[in-house]
Amino acid sequence: MTRERIYLFDTTLRDGQQTPGIDFSVEDKIAIAAMLDDFGVDYIEGGYPGANPTDTDFFQSKRTQKAAFVAFGMTKRAGVSASNDPGLAAILQAKSDAVCLVAKSWDYHVRVALGCTNDENLDSISASVEAVVARGKEALIDCEHFFDGYKANPDYALACAKAAYEAGARWVVLCDTNGGTQPPEIRDIVTAVISSGVPGAHLGIHAHNDTGQAVANSLAAVEAGVRQIQGTLNGIGERCGNANLVTLIPTLALKEAYTSRFETAIDADRLQELTKLSHSFDEMLNRSPDHQMPYVGASAFATKAGIHASALLKDPRTYEHVTPESVGNLRKVMVSDQGGKANFINALKRRGIIVSKDDPKLDQLIAIVKEREATGYAYEGADASFAILAQRILGTVPDFFVVESFRVMVERRFDANGNLKTVSEAVVKVSIDGTTTMSVAEGGHGPVNALDLALRKDLGKYQSEIEDLELVDYKVRILNGGTEAITRVLIESMDGTGARWWTVGVSDNIIDASFQALMDSVIFKLLKNREQPGRAAAE
Numbered sequence: 001m002t003r004e005r006i007y008l009f010d011t012t013l014r015d016g017q018q019t020p021g022i023d024f025s026v027e028d029k030i031a032i033a034a035m036l037d038d039f040g041v042d043y044i045e046g047g048y049p050g051a052n053p054t055d056t057d058f059f060q061s062k063r064t065q066k067a068a069f070v071a072f073g074m075t076k077r078a079g080v081s082a083s084n085d086p087g088l089a090a091i092l093q094a095k096s097d098a099v100c101l102v103a104k105s106w107d108y109h110v111r112v113a114l115g116c117t118n119d120e121n122l123d124s125i126s127a128s129v130e131a132v133v134a135r136g137k138e139a140l141i142d143c144e145h146f147f148d149g150y151k152a153n154p155d156y157a158l159a160c161a162k163a164a165y166e167a168g169a170r171w172v173v174l175c176d177t178n179g180g181t182q183p184p185e186i187r188d189i190v191t192a193v194i195s196s197g198v199p200g201a202h203l204g205i206h207a208h209n210d211t212g213q214a215v216a217n218s219l220a221a222v223e224a225g226v227r228q229i230q231g232t233l234n235g236i237g238e239r240c241g242n243a244n245l246v247t248l249i250p251t252l253a254l255k256e257a258y259t260s261r262f263e264t265a266i267d268a269d270r271l272q273e274l275t276k277l278s279h280s281f282d283e284m285l286n287r288s289p290d291h292q293m294p295y296v297g298a299s300a301f302a303t304k305a306g307i308h309a310s311a312l313l314k315d316p317r318t319y320e321h322v323t324p325e326s327v328g329n330l331r332k333v334m335v336s337d338q339g340g341k342a343n344f345i346n347a348l349k350r351r352g353i354i355v356s357k358d359d360p361k362l363d364q365l366i367a368i369v370k371e372r373e374a375t376g377y378a379y380e381g382a383d384a385s386f387a388i389l390a391q392r393i394l395g396t397v398p399d400f401f402v403v404e405s406f407r408v409m410v411e412r413r414f415d416a417n418g419n420l421k422t423v424s425e426a427v428v429k430v431s432i433d434g435t436t437t438m439s440v441a442e443g444g445h446g447p448v449n450a451l452d453l454a455l456r457k458d459l460g461k462y463q464s465e466i467e468d469l470e471l472v473d474y475k476v477r478i479l480n481g482g483t484e485a486i487t488r489v490l491i492e493s494m495d496g497t498g499a500r501w502w503t504v505g506v507s508d509n510i511i512d513a514s515f516q517a518l519m520d521s522v523i524f525k526l527l528k529n530r531e532q533p534g535r536a537a538a539e
């Protein structure tokens with residue numbers, strides 16, 4: 001059975017640019033376009049040439065090799081011809097393969113926002129599409145507010161879609177601009193558009209996520225007959241965002257409801273790049289990936305629950321709707337107070353520690369983890385502290401060093417130039433093989449920074465082993481309010497090999513909690529070094 005092609009239109013660089021807090025530079029746009037092009041979407045909308053210097057610059061060259069490169073703009077204004085509209089001229093002159101013009105299709109908007117007649121707007125749509133086609137480019141029309149417009153005046157909304165199609169638009173894209181339409185309405189209205197004479201093979205959907213239905217609305221439109229989906233990477237976009245292509249692409253590729261009838265340009269090999277694509281994009285935006293994002297989130301294939309872990313380890317299909325490998329993600333069985341033996345055995349195995357289900361030390365470890373989690377520890381987010389605890393109970397952590405004491409002082413004082421400065425100073429007394437060393441350090445970034453510097457200043461024979469250790473993140477959480485407050489500190493560390501690990505500390509004193517996490521970080525680094533081939537076995 002031949003499958004129908006669904007075309008993927010990415011508007012990360014245009015509608016995504018309208019996301020509050022997101023502002024791409026030309027360099028960002030070049031890098032993102034290259035990522036998307038390499039991944040294999042059909043269309044990449046780059047922005048609005050003529051609207052701002054970044055987009056104008058970006059369209060000085062064609063920025064894609066494989067995907068159609070699309071310039072966005074609006075239809076010509078009423079009262080001027082297409083050839084005399086400077087905005088349209090800038091869009092037509094941009095280096096692009098296709099032009100996507102937003103057109104009003106709700107008569108209320110025509111009256112209020114454009115201030116022209118319904119017929120003038122229809123003429124703007126036809127004349128603008130004809131100008132794009134005459135320029136030798138593929139024409140697309142985004143029918144803005146199509147669904148709201150259809151509900152208010154179906155004949156006029158349909159007339160706008162038909163004007164675009166009859167003037168030569170390759171795609172007439174029905175937009176749920178305000179994002180309030182629901183899937184059954186999308187299905188009925190798309191069906192009405194197709195019945196009116198615009199074929200589904202020329203229709204697209206552009207859904208906003210204001211009721212959390214952008215993906216569902218896009219799929220409802222496909223069911224009803226549209227063959228192009230517009231969306232963005234990780235669902236960014238104006239207000240609550242656009243349809244998330246990172247969710248739609250694997251759904252179309254992996255779910256039987258669609259795979260028997262439809263195909264996209266993204267094959268199984270490309271699909272395995274999806275998690276990387278999504279996370280690289282977040283990296284560019286300098287934000288943490290959403291752990292719960294379908295398919296690609298760090299939690300998408302993670303389980304804490306003991307009952308789930310036990311079955312998952314017997315056969316992953318018991319608790320997974322698709323395999324994590326199909327989208328380039330990983331299965332994760334975590335340890336926490338929600339876990340049973342299966343979680344722990346699996347977590348230990350990942351660290352190269354084999355323990356039998358009947359080993360009493362396993363019961364001891366589980367009891368300690370559950371007890372500690374009740375007092376505020378969170379081992380699921382602190383893999384390195386868990387590894388140290390487990391290895392301690394199993395008796396394989398050497399006493400590298402003993403911290404005899406530490407002291408921290410925070411002082412606000414005037415410096416030599418008369419400027420007020422807050423300075424932190426820490427003293428740490430460490431004993432190694434019976435020899436005690438006292439290290440003092442001043443931290444420019446507060447008391448924890450000073451403590452860290454002092455602890456790692458002189459670790460005697462281990463000093464050279466921790467030179468490449470770096471703290472990269474520090475998170476503090478107050479677990480219960482008032483005077484009973486408990487502080488949980490999580491610290492992320494990395495070393496010269498690029499490996500990263502998290503450690504945890506809990507106390508009613510933030511400095512003490514931080515120090516525990518710092519100590520675990522150093523001990524984990526020393527243990528890690530001993531796991532490397534060629535290093536001395538644990539002393």
Ligand SMILES: CC(=O)SCCNC(=O)CCNC(=O)[C@H](O)C(C)(C)COP(=O)(O)OP(=O)(O)OC[C@H]1O[C@@H](n2cnc3c(N)ncnc32)[C@H](O)[C@@H]1OP(=O)(O)O
Binds near residue numbers: 115
């Ligand atoms: C639903 C969407 O997401 S559509 C995309 C929205 N994106 C953007 O607006 C981002 C880029 N936009 C811009 O930088 C600016 O709005 C520009 C450069 C395009 C236009 O700037 P200005 O000329 O200063 O106009 P301004 O932004 O104040 O108002 C928009 C004008 O376009 C007109 N207009 C809006 N949509 C259309 C349309 N589809 N066809 C023709 N004219 C339109 C409005 O009536 C208004 O005209 P007016 O100035 O005579 O009142």
Ligand SMILES: CC(=O)C(=O)O
Binds near residue numbers: 143175208
């Ligand atoms: C065109 C567009 O972005 C919209 O109607 O939402």
